[in-house]
Amino acid sequence: MSQAEENYLKAIYTLQTEFGKSLSTNIIAAKIDTKASSVTDMLKKLSLKKLVIYKKYQGAHLTKKGNDLAIKVIRKHRLWETFLVNKLDFNWNEVHDIAEQLEHIKSDVLMAKLDAFLGHPKQDPHGTPIPNREGVFPEIENDYLSNIPTDTLCILVGVKNSSDVFLNYLNSKNIALNSTIKVLSVEPFDKSMLVEINNKQLLITGEVAINLQVIKQ
Amino acid sequence: MSQAEENYLKAIYTLQTEFGKSLSTNIIAAKIDTKASSVTDMLKKLSLKKLVIYKKYQGAHLTKKGNDLAIKVIRKHRLWETFLVNKLDFNWNEVHDIAEQLEHIKSDVLMAKLDAFLGHPKQDPHGTPIPNREGVFPEIENDYLSNIPTDTLCILVGVKNSSDVFLNYLNSKNIALNSTIKVLSVEPFDKSMLVEINNKQLLITGEVAINLQVIKQ
């Protein structure tokens, strides 16, 4: 498995959970930031290796084997991100690109030992679930701040959106993992919220609230 | 810098310290386990990038720039090996191949943080010196067991030879880093030694003794 092949499998996996079964070359190309013709070439190769089902002009989707491999790469990516934040003191918005490289290191023993070293984490630094060695994702209650009633104390355990622009917004407001959040009031008109974070009041939009994953205290 | 280029620079660096200035394509090919014709191609490319001085039929050697880059890759390799042994509980004979991959991860911040996390180690798990961020190798006293007088307690801090076959020999005799060693007697004829390691007597050849790096207690 080359790095390029692994990146394709990961992209197809992610797009499948978003758009369902069959993916067009254009959608994959957009995700990987390449050209549709390159995607066609790669889909032929992955098809020969029985990692995707691909028929001309009909799009592609992962086989069981391709799915398993994609999940394995995703597991590696998230374990490395966890290592970078929890052990090396990186900020949560600095780790994605490095993990994008580290996810391609080939050694099952390494990942087993890293997993143990990290204490078998169930979520990466963005709160996203980490599949176990068998490829099974842990069940994580998805409680979002937008659903929390007023005056309930809760703790930030993840973000639905882990884009750089959103993480930077959170950083600028000193909102971090494990921040304590209390909803003070909700504006019915647009679902914007007045919340208390780190003993300071802050107004956030509904769009922000639906992207903050929390657990009640 | 591609992985292939980095591996070439590292190989040329190591060979230079062993054989001096100018290296033949054959010697490099043997080190990297490739063909001389491939080496010729790569030397041309590295020469264009001003990383090596290369003249047809005259061999090659590193420029300052090439030397610095080689040392940087070596630093990464040894820091990762240290991480694998000290943090992930790998055995010292299991880490080389994984480090061979990890050394190509591109991120200066990552290496700075890993270095700090490991406590700025001066030696890798085989006792080999780790250059600092400026590429300077720490001075390490090279006392070998072969030079230690009888009845002197010392501690194993490194091996001159870190090949798999030697490390496996040491493992089989329960000789590990930080083992306490006392020379009981030396046979003048062949420099073989009777030593006490971990409260057990053991006969080792002179060849073994000159490969064990120790400090007196």
Add this chain to the structure above:
DNA sequence: TTTTATTTTTAGATATGTCTAAAAATTATT
């Protein structure tokens, strides 16, 4: 249901890194 627009695939090119076999240069031997 034709025509038009869009998507997808093919054809051909480029870049990297490797190989084999033949040619050229260097080194060693008579």
Add this chain to the structure above:
DNA sequence: AATAATTTTTAGACATATCTAAAAATAAAA
């Protein structure tokens, strides 16, 4: 100094992964 042996380079090929531009297929519009 000429010949032989060895080393090194070149020529040409292959595999991977990407691109542009043209052709083919599909989807949308008239």
